[in-house]
Amino acid sequence: MAEKVSHIAFLVLLVLSISVTYTEQLQSSQTQTLLRIQHLLYNPPFLNGWNNGTDFCNAEPSSTVTIVCYEDSITQLHIIGDVGAPRLPENFSIDSFVTTLVRLPSLTVLRLVSLGLWGPLPTKLTRLSSLEILNLTSNFFHGTILPEISSLTNLQTLILDGNNFTGGLPDGLASLTTLAVLSVKYNSLYGSLSESLESLENLRVLALSNNKFSGEVPDLSSLVNLQILDLGDNALGPRFPAISNKIERIVLRRNKFTFGIPEKVQSYHQLEHLDISSNRFVGPFPASLLSLPSIAYVNIADNKFTGMLFENLPCNPSLDFVNLTSNLLTGKLPSCLHPGSKHRVVSYAGNCLATVDKNQHPILFCKNEALAVGILPRHKTRKQVSKIALALSLTGGIIGAIILVGIALLVVRNFIARRAVQTPPTRFVEDNASTSYTSKFLRDARYITRATKLGALGLPAYRTFSLEELEEATNNFDTSTFIGEGSHDQMYRGQLKDGSFVAVRCLKMKRNHSTQHFMYHIELMSKLRHHHLVSALGHCFEYYLDDSSVSRVFLVFEYVPNGTLRSWISVCSRSPSYLAEKHIRRKLTWAQRIAAATGVAKGIQFLHTGIVPGLFSNNLKITDILLDQNLAAKISSYNLPLLADYMGKGRLQNFLSGSNNFESAREKHQDKFDIYDFGVILLEIISGKPINSRNEVEVLKDQLLTIVIADDASRKSVVDPVIKSSCSEESLKTMMEICCRCLHKDPLDRPSIEDVLWNLQFASQVQDAWRGDSQSSDGSPISPMQSSRLKLTIKQ
Ligand SMILES: *[C@@H]1O[C@H](CO)[C@@H](O)[C@H](O)[C@H]1NC(C)=O
Ligand SMILES: *[C@@H]1O[C@H](CO)[C@@H](O)[C@H](O)[C@H]1NC(C)=O
Numbered sequence: 001m002a003e004k005v006s007h008i009a010f011l012v013l014l015v016l017s018i019s020v021t022y023t024e025q026l027q028s029s030q031t032q033t034l035l036r037i038q039h040l041l042y043n044p045p046f047l048n049g050w051n052n053g054t055d056f057c058n059a060e061p062s063s064t065v066t067i068v069c070y071e072d073s074i075t076q077l078h079i080i081g082d083v084g085a086p087r088l089p090e091n092f093s094i095d096s097f098v099t100t101l102v103r104l105p106s107l108t109v110l111r112l113v114s115l116g117l118w119g120p121l122p123t124k125l126t127r128l129s130s131l132e133i134l135n136l137t138s139n140f141f142h143g144t145i146l147p148e149i150s151s152l153t154n155l156q157t158l159i160l161d162g163n164n165f166t167g168g169l170p171d172g173l174a175s176l177t178t179l180a181v182l183s184v185k186y187n188s189l190y191g192s193l194s195e196s197l198e199s200l201e202n203l204r205v206l207a208l209s210n211n212k213f214s215g216e217v218p219d220l221s222s223l224v225n226l227q228i229l230d231l232g233d234n235a236l237g238p239r240f241p242a243i244s245n246k247i248e249r250i251v252l253r254r255n256k257f258t259f260g261i262p263e264k265v266q267s268y269h270q271l272e273h274l275d276i277s278s279n280r281f282v283g284p285f286p287a288s289l290l291s292l293p294s295i296a297y298v299n300i301a302d303n304k305f306t307g308m309l310f311e312n313l314p315c316n317p318s319l320d321f322v323n324l325t326s327n328l329l330t331g332k333l334p335s336c337l338h339p340g341s342k343h344r345v346v347s348y349a350g351n352c353l354a355t356v357d358k359n360q361h362p363i364l365f366c367k368n369e370a371l372a373v374g375i376l377p378r379h380k381t382r383k384q385v386s387k388i389a390l391a392l393s394l395t396g397g398i399i400g401a402i403i404l405v406g407i408a409l410l411v412v413r414n415f416i417a418r419r420a421v422q423t424p425p426t427r428f429v430e431d432n433a434s435t436s437y438t439s440k441f442l443r444d445a446r447y448i449t450r451a452t453k454l455g456a457l458g459l460p461a462y463r464t465f466s467l468e469e470l471e472e473a474t475n476n477f478d479t480s481t482f483i484g485e486g487s488h489d490q491m492y493r494g495q496l497k498d499g500s501f502v503a504v505r506c507l508k509m510k511r512n513h514s515t516q517h518f519m520y521h522i523e524l525m526s527k528l529r530h531h532h533l534v535s536a537l538g539h540c541f542e543y544y545l546d547d548s549s550v551s552r553v554f555l556v557f558e559y560v561p562n563g564t565l566r567s568w569i570s571v572c573s574r575s576p577s578y579l580a581e582k583h584i585r586r587k588l589t590w591a592q593r594i595a596a597a598t599g600v601a602k603g604i605q606f607l608h609t610g611i612v613p614g615l616f617s618n619n620l621k622i623t624d625i626l627l628d629q630n631l632a633a634k635i636s637s638y639n640l641p642l643l644a645d646y647m648g649k650g651r652l653q654n655f656l657s658g659s660n661n662f663e664s665a666r667e668k669h670q671d672k673f674d675i676y677d678f679g680v681i682l683l684e685i686i687s688g689k690p691i692n693s694r695n696e697v698e699v700l701k702d703q704l705l706t707i708v709i710a711d712d713a714s715r716k717s718v719v720d721p722v723i724k725s726s727c728s729e730e731s732l733k734t735m736m737e738i739c740c741r742c743l744h745k746d747p748l749d750r751p752s753i754e755d756v757l758w759n760l761q762f763a764s765q766v767q768d769a770w771r772g773d774s775q776s777s778d779g780s781p782i783s784p785m786q787s788s789r790l791k792l793t794i795k796q
C-alpha cells in the first residue's frame, strides 16, 4: 500500500517536473529570443528594461512595447520606435533578425514600426504562419513585396507603409482571401495595378497612395465590402474607378484621372470623403454630390470641371469642407456654401462664378477653356468617346483641331441648353425606408399578429415610389386623373407600369421638415395593410432644393374602384367626398349590408388593435367607406398622424361624434369614438337615408330606440323600403340594437368593437338561416362577378 502511494507520488512528481521544466524552457527560449531581438536592434533606449529577469508576459503594455502571451507563448509583439528613427547601421542583418523572430512561431500580431529596419524582406518571414496582422510601417525595407507572402493564409491586415518597396503588388495577394486591410502607402511601387485585386472580396481598406502606380484602375466593384480607397499621388487614370457602394472614403488626388464622375457615385450613400483634386477631370461637376446623405468632405480643386451652379442647390448638413478652387464652374455659389453658413471651410477661387470677390475669372475664360479641353457629355458612351478620340488621332493636325472645336462647341451648346432647362425647383430622392422599415416591421410581428396575415392580401410589398413614376402614372397629375380634394390634399388616380391602378394622395407640407421627421409616419403607413382598409402601397417625398426639407409627401394607396358605401345604399350623394359616386346603382341587399358593416367593423378592429400604436378617432364616414369589385368594404380615410401633425388639421373630432367630453375621458375611451361613428354608418345602412348632421342622427336614433322594443311591423317602418321584404326580423332587431348601443351618449356604455363584431356575425347567421327557411329572395342579388363586370363597363 505504502509502496503504491509512493509510486503514485513519484509519478505525479515526475509529471509535474516534466511539465514545469518544459514550460520553463519554452518561456526561457522566448525570453532569449526577445533579448536577441533587443541586441539585433542595437539595444535601443526604449528596450533598456529588457533583461534575463523581465516577466515579459505580465509587463504593462506601453506606447512603445506591448507583448501579449497565450499559454506561455508570445502571440503579439509590438515594438514602436521613435518617429523618424534612422536606418540601423550597415552591419545590421535583416536575415538574422527574421531568423530570430521566427522563433516566436505563435505570433499572430507583429508590429515593428519606426525601428530603422532595412533590407529586402526575407522569405523566412512566411514561417510565421499564424500571422494575422503584419505592420511594418516606417522602416527602410526595399526590394519587391515577397510573392511568398501569399502563403500567410491567415493574414487579415498587411501594412507596409513608409518603406522603399519597389515593383508591383504581387499577384499572389489574390489568394489572401481573408485580407481586409492592404496598405502600402509611401513606397516606390510602380506598374499597373493587378487585376488580382478584384478577388480580394473581404477587402475593406485599399490604400496605395504615394507610389508610382500607373494605368487604369481594375474593376473594384467586386470588392463589395470596400470602405476606404486611397489611390492618391500616383499616375493612375484616365477612368474613374468602378467601386461598389459601401464606399466611405475615396481619395484619387494627384493622379491622371480625366473622364468625368460616373453617375453611380450618386448611389454612394455612405460616402463621407471625396478627394479628387489635382487631376485632369473634365466634364460637368455633378452638384448632387454635395447632398449625398453622408458626405462631409468634397475636394475637386485643380481640375477642369464645368457646369453651372445654382444658388438653391442643396448641401448635406454635415458637409464641412468643400474645395472647388481652380475649375471652370459658372453660375452662382450655392447659398448653403456661403461663408458663415455653418462651420464650413469653403474655397472656390479660380472659377467663373458670379460672386463679389475678386478671385474669379471672367465667364468667357471658363467658356474658352471648356472649349479647349472638349467636354465629354455625360450621356456619351465610352465607345463613342473612343471613336471620337480615334477619329482625332487619325485626322490629326489642323483638321483634327477644327473637328475638336466643332464637336466641343456643339457639346457645350447642348450642355448649356440642357443645364438651363434641367433645373427643376425641386428634386426627388428615393430613400430606402421601405426595406429597412419592412424588416423592423417583421421584427415587431409578435405585436401585430393580425398584420402578419397581410401576405394573403395580394398586394405588392410596401415601397418607395419615385416622382417620375407617379408623374407617369397620373399623366403629370393631369386634371383628368383628379378624383377629389380635401382641405390640404388632392387625390389622383394613376395607373402604374404594371397596369395596376393606384390612388395618389398629395399633401403639401406647411412646415419645413427633413425626411427624418416623417420616418415614424412612414413606418406606420407601411403597416396599414388590411383587407378592410384601403391599403397603403408606398410613398414618395419631394424636397425643396434650398434646404432639402420635404415640400410634398405623396401617399400611394390601392385604388378601390367601386364607389362609396353610401352610393350603394342611398342614391342621393351630396357629400363632398373623394369618390362621390354619381352612378345610380343597384342597392345592396340586407345580407350584403350586414357583410359591409362587418367589413367596416373588422377594419376598425385592425386600426385599433392590429397595429402598434393603434389608430383611434378615425372620423369615419360612410362616404369614406369604399367597396371593391367583390363589394368588400374598405375604410379609405383614417387618422394618419401625418395629417394631424403636419398640416394643422385636427382630425380628432367628428362633427357627428359625441363631443362634450373632457380630454382625459377622450384618452380613456379613445376607441369609443370610432364606435359612435360606426353607429352612424349603421344607421344609414339600416334606414337607407343619407345622414349629414348630428341632428339627423339624434332624430333617427330616438326613433330606433322606441321601436326596437316594439313589434316587428313597426320596426320595419324605419327600414330602407328596398330591403323591407328581404330582411329577417331577428337580424334586423340585432342590427338595430347594436346600432343604438353604438350611438350611446356615454362612451363607456358603447360596446367594444369585439362586441359589435359578435352581434354582426349573429345577425348575418340568423339572416342566412331565415333566407334558407323562407326561400324568399329579394330579386336577383348581384353576384360579385357580375358586379365587377358591370363596373368595368361603366368605367372604361
Ligand atoms: C541570462 O541567463 C543566462 C542563463 O540562464 C546566462 O547565461 C546569461 O549570462 C544571463 N544574461 C544576463 C545578461 O544576465
Ligand atoms: C556592428 O558594428 C559595430 C561597430 O561599428 C559593433 O560594435 C557591433 O557589435 C556590430 N554589430 C553586429 C551585430 O555585428
Ligand SMILES: *[C@@H]1O[C@H](CO)[C@@H](O)[C@H](O)[C@H]1NC(C)=O
Pocket (backbone or CB within 6 Å): 080, 111, 113, 135, 137, 157, 159
Ligand atoms: C500600423 O502602425 C502604425 C504606426 O504605429 C499605426 O498608425 C497603424 O494604426 C497600425 N495599423 C494597424 C492596423 O495596427
Ligand SMILES: *[C@@H]1O[C@H](CO)[C@@H](O)[C@H](O)[C@H]1NC(C)=O
Pocket (backbone or CB within 6 Å): 142, 164, 166, 188
Ligand atoms: C528607394 O529605392 C530607390 C531604388 O532602389 C532609390 O533610388 C531611392 O533612393 C530609395 N529611396 C529611399 C528613401 O531610400
Ligand SMILES: *[C@@H]1O[C@H](CO)[C@@H](O)[C@H](O)[C@H]1NC(C)=O
Pocket (backbone or CB within 6 Å): 277, 301, 302, 323, 324, 325, 326, 345, 346, 347
Ligand atoms: C483648395 O485647393 C487649392 C488648390 O489646390 C488650395 O490652394 C487651397 O489651399 C485649398 N483650400 C483649402 C481650404 O484647403
